[in-house]
Amino acid sequence: GDSVTQMEGPVTLSEEAFLTINCTYTATGYPSLFWYVQYPGEGLQLLLKATKADDKGSNKGFEATYRKETTSFHLEKGSVQVSDSAVYFCALVIGMGSQGNLIFGKGTKLSVKP
Amino acid sequence: AAGVIQSPRHLIKEKRETATLKCYPIPRHDTVYWYQQGPGQDPQFLISFYEKMQSDKGSIPDRFSAQQFSDYHSELNMSSLELGDSALYFCASSFWGGGPDTQYFGPGTRLTVL
Numbered sequence: 001g002d003s004v005t006q007m008e009g010p011v012t013l014s015e016e017a018f019l020t021i022n023c024t025y026t027a028t029g030y031p032s033l034f035w036y037v038q039y040p041g042e043g044l045q046l047l048l049k050a051t052k053a054d055d056k057g058s059n060k061g062f063e064a065t066y067r068k069e070t071t072s073f074h075l076e077k078g079s080v081q082v083s084d085s086a087v088y089f090c091a092l093v094i095g096m097g098s099q100g101n102l103i104f105g106k107g108t109k110l111s112v113k114p
Numbered sequence: 115a116a117g118v119i120q121s122p123r124h125l126i127k128e129k130r131e132t133a134t135l136k137c138y139p140i141p142r143h144d145t146v147y148w149y150q151q152g153p154g155q156d157p158q159f160l161i162s163f164y165e166k167m168q169s170d171k172g173s174i175p176d177r178f179s180a181q182q183f184s185d186y187h188s189e190l191n192m193s194s195l196e197l198g199d200s201a202l203y204f205c206a207s208s209f210w211g212g213g214p215d216t217q218y219f220g221p222g223t224r225l226t227v228l
Contacts, residue, residue: 034216036219042221043204043219043220043221043222044157044204044206044219045219046216046217046218046219049216089156089157093217100145100147100162100170100208100210100217101147101159101162101170101172102147102149102157102159102206102217103159104156104157104158105156106155106156107156
C-alpha cells in the first residue's frame, strides 16, 4: 500500500546549522507531496507542497523537491533557528482514484539549540 | 484568513461515556477530514465527507460515527469511550474542485478518557 518513510528523530542542531530531513514514499498512483509542521501543543500547519515531479515547494526558508526517480521529498533549510523546533511530518495524497486522505510519515522531531 | 474551527479544544470524559466533537471548515471548502493522533504518533485518517456524503473511511472504530451537515460543518460522535481513545482529534478541510487539494487543519480537540 501507499506509505511514507521519514528519518527517525530526534534531530538536534545548533542555531544556523543546515537541516535535512529525509522522506521517501511508496505510491501506486501519482501523489502530491506535503510537509506539515506541528509546534509544541499546536495543530498541524502546512509548510510546503509539490504536486508533480521536479516541482520545488518552498516556504519560510524551507525547501523540498519532488524527485520521482528516487521517490523522495527531502526537507532542507540552510540555516535553522530556535523557533524552528517542532515535529515535521511528510505526507502524501494520491492524485487519482482516491478521495484524498493524507498518509503521514511517523514525524521527525527537530530541536534547535541556541 | 479564516481557519478551520474545532470545538471543544479540550474534553475530559469517563470510560463508557459519549463525546461529540465539532468542526467548522474554511468557508467555501466542501470536504472535511477527521484524523486521530495518539501521543507521539502520526495522524491517522478516520473518515471524510464531500458535499455532505461520506467519501472515504479509514481506521474508524464502529463506536464512532460522523456526519457533515448542510452548512458543511461536521460532527464526530464517539460512544462507549475507551482509555485508548485518548488522543488529539484533528479536522481538516479542503476544496475538492475535481481532485484532492491542500488540506488545512484545525487546532485539534484533545480528548482525555479517564
